[in-house]
Amino acid sequence: MHNHLKRILTLVLAVALIVSFVACNTVNTKSVTSAASGLSFKPGTYTATAEGHGGTMTVQVTFSEKAIVSVKVQQQAETAGLGDQALQKIAEEIVQGQTLAVDAVSGATDSSEALLSAVADCVRQAGGDPAALQEKKSAVSAEKVERLSADVVVVGAGASGVSAAVAAADEGAKVILLEKTDIIGGASNLSWAANFFNTSVALEKGMKGDLNKTVADWIAANHWRVDAAAVRQYFSESGATYDWLAKRGYTTTFFVMGNSPLYLLPPYETRQDLLKNMLANSVEKRGGQVITRANAQKLLTDKNGNVTGVVAVRPDGSSLEVSAKAVIIATGGYAGNAEMVKQYSGFQGPLGGLSQNVGDGLKMAWAVGAEVPRNIGIQMVHQTLTNATPKLKKQFSPFEASYPLMLCYLPNFMNVGPNGARFRDESAVLAADPAAITSVYNGTYHLVIVSKSQLEMLESKGMSVLNIPRLPAMPPEFYADYKAQFTLENPWKGAEKVLEAMVANGDGYKGNTPAELAKNAGIDVETFTQEFKNYEEATKTGLDGDFGKDSKYLLPMGKGPYYAIVAVVNNLGSVGGLTVNKKFQVLNQQRVPIKGLYAVGLEAEGTLFSDAYTGMGDGLGYAFTSGRLGGTYAAKAVLKK
Numbered sequence: 001m002h003n004h005l006k007r008i009l010t011l012v013l014a015v016a017l018i019v020s021f022v023a024c025n026t027v028n029t030k031s032v033t034s035a036a037s038g039l040s041f042k043p044g045t046y047t048a049t050a051e052g053h054g055g056t057m058t059v060q061v062t063f064s065e066k067a068i069v070s071v072k073v074q075q076q077a078e079t080a081g082l083g084d085q086a087l088q089k090i091a092e093e094i095v096q097g098q099t100l101a102v103d104a105v106s107g108a109t110d111s112s113e114a115l116l117s118a119v120a121d122c123v124r125q126a127g128g129d130p131a132a133l134q135e136k137k138s139a140v141s142a143e144k145v146e147r148l149s150a151d152v153v154v155v156g157a158g159a160s161g162v163s164a165a166v167a168a169a170d171e172g173a174k175v176i177l178l179e180k181t182d183i184i185g186g187a188s189n190l191s192w193a194a195n196f197f198n199t200s201v202a203l204e205k206g207m208k209g210d211l212n213k214t215v216a217d218w219i220a221a222n223h224w225r226v227d228a229a230a231v232r233q234y235f236s237e238s239g240a241t242y243d244w245l246a247k248r249g250y251t252t253t254f255f256v257m258g259n260s261p262l263y264l265l266p267p268y269e270t271r272q273d274l275l276k277n278m279l280a281n282s283v284e285k286r287g288g289q290v291i292t293r294a295n296a297q298k299l300l301t302d303k304n305g306n307v308t309g310v311v312a313v314r315p316d317g318s319s320l321e322v323s324a325k326a327v328i329i330a331t332g333g334y335a336g337n338a339e340m341v342k343q344y345s346g347f348q349g350p351l352g353g354l355s356q357n358v359g360d361g362l363k364m365a366w367a368v369g370a371e372v373p374r375n376i377g378i379q380m381v382h383q384t385l386t387n388a389t390p391k392l393k394k395q396f397s398p399f400e401a402s403y404p405l406m407l408c409y410l411p412n413f414m415n416v417g418p419n420g421a422r423f424r425d426e427s428a429v430l431a432a433d434p435a436a437i438t439s440v441y442n443g444t445y446h447l448v449i450v451s452k453s454q455l456e457m458l459e460s461k462g463m464s465v466l467n468i469p470r471l472p473a474m475p476p477e478f479y480a481d482y483k484a485q486f487t488l489e490n491p492w493k494g495a496e497k498v499l500e501a502m503v504a505n506g507d508g509y510k511g512n513t514p515a516e517l518a519k520n521a522g523i524d525v526e527t528f529t530q531e532f533k534n535y536e537e538a539t540k541t542g543l544d545g546d547f548g549k550d551s552k553y554l555l556p557m558g559k560g561p562y563y564a565i566v567a568v569v570n571n572l573g574s575v576g577g578l579t580v581n582k583k584f585q586v587l588n589q590q591r592v593p594i595k596g597l598y599a600v601g602l603e604a605e606g607t608l609f610s611d612a613y614t615g616m617g618d619g620l621g622y623a624f625t626s627g628r629l630g631g632t633y634a635a636k637a638v639l640k641k
Ligand SMILES: Cc1cc2nc3c(=O)[nH]c(=O)nc-3n(C[C@H](O)[C@H](O)[C@H](O)COP(=O)(O)OP(=O)(O)OC[C@H]3O[C@@H](n4cnc5c(N)ncnc54)[C@H](O)[C@@H]3O)c2cc1C
Pocket: 155, 156, 157, 158, 159, 160, 161, 178, 179, 180, 181, 183, 185, 186, 187, 188, 190, 191, 192, 193, 194, 195, 294, 295, 296, 297, 330, 331, 332, 333, 352, 353, 354, 356, 357, 358, 360, 361, 380, 572, 573, 600, 601, 602, 603, 616, 617, 618, 619, 620, 621, 623
């Protein structure tokens, strides 16, 4: 079964690298490096291939006029855990440093050199000068230190950091916002909908939630192992965040999901500009600055241990030192750091979040005495993926290529874990949290079993035969390219052919009998055949004695051959890592605030959960709300209001 792990690790990288390491036009940097002279391009995205250690890699590089915006490795076959990690490191260094003068990673020289040569090829295609970018930077930059000062410095420009910066500026503070990449908005740019409790619009529509009950249910669902004050503060305050954002032009749209109101974020393509406008109208208008490509690495403290500022590294190697009376950490956690994720949570699946969130903010805060909370390992595991889809997309239409993926989101198909046994009522897949958490709890991957008879039903009548209440709950971006075909009635033409191709591509298994399928999939034959027998019996009697699945989802197995789809779950972000009080001050081991240090967003969100993220829209609801409140408290403290 180790092949699964290898594939999953390859996918981790593919997904991780698809999140760009970015660069841009810059602010405040007077230093001109020799490498910078190669920075003139025809904007666009260019593709090149190169031979790595394990085979051909395909690399896509996006350029603006003056910068390498992102380096994405779209396909690679490098050694899992070594070559793949080298690629990630080098891609990051290229974008952060705007240079090709990057040292190969020792032990992964072939992989490193292949990536550098493919990027050089893209630079050439974009009309740039690879030779200029290959020149070593002048040593002068590394010694250069730029010094700035502010009342409040915010580190990280995701939803929480932008909100904190705007709120602090609105209180009258001079704010400097530092962001590692050149993108404003962080993970909110990729997200779907937020939860705000009892907003003005929900109240107008007569949908008033019961605050006491909601808070009590939340706390009980988290086994009382939460900061009850923080939970209550979140629910009491998030409604006001909706109006606060709308007033500043970031309008979210009310809709109802199940019985709960949720708030759709503005259209993807407008979000960044809306957040930039918010910053322009508050932070910048009041004399503050937004500084991108500033990678904060260290907190400054005085002799009493109070935080007095932060040091960031610029792409040319120079330093930016910002002294401030308050520092707000909003760096979005550590999910981009595979080692930390493994260490704190054991999760080794793919990353679906931001690869630049590698735990910088947490490490800086821990280094000045912040508490490492007991629930540091929480991950926002969320979306189910299958390794099969990327390859199938090259062979079939987007809708057809997604048959295996859609099967992973449907409640009618038998799911088994790496031990060959069923592990849940498969209707858990109708909602994101139960789907992801039950899968991850059970192992690194799970298998979705489908028979030829079942495929034939789908081939003739589509998902209308499945008695499902609605379309599979996949994130909208998964079906964006086949939205018109994504209906319950649309027949799944050629489904068997697609599953055959999946097996031929090495991304799934087939067997004429359950025993043969188990053997080919490398799972325990005895366990699987018994489980299969039990499940088949349940589909005949309508009684699932093992998990109690609703009989309407017990689709008969019928005849073989049988297929197994390898399904994995991805991680959108780590949750928590710093303990904060209701003013969002970071606490030390004794639960005493570290003067001058605040945290908001994912870094502080562990206060709401016990050991698993079970929110619906709460990632965003909390990011905006904690940012708004944390920024306000920090500014008030600094301005002694
Ligand atoms: C694909 C995806 C879909 C999601 N969908 C939803 C959804 O529908 N609903 C929901 O509620 N939640 C969703 N989430 C979660 C939600 O987006 C996050 O919980 C929330 O946006 C986190 O905000 P943040 O400000 O804490 O962190 P982030 O948005 O991660 O922002 C952190 C920022 O800090 C920057 N940074 C990191 N290190 C440094 C450093 N050393 N120096 C300077 N800057 C640094 C990063 O570049 C980034 O811009 C989703 C997440 C993902 C990835």
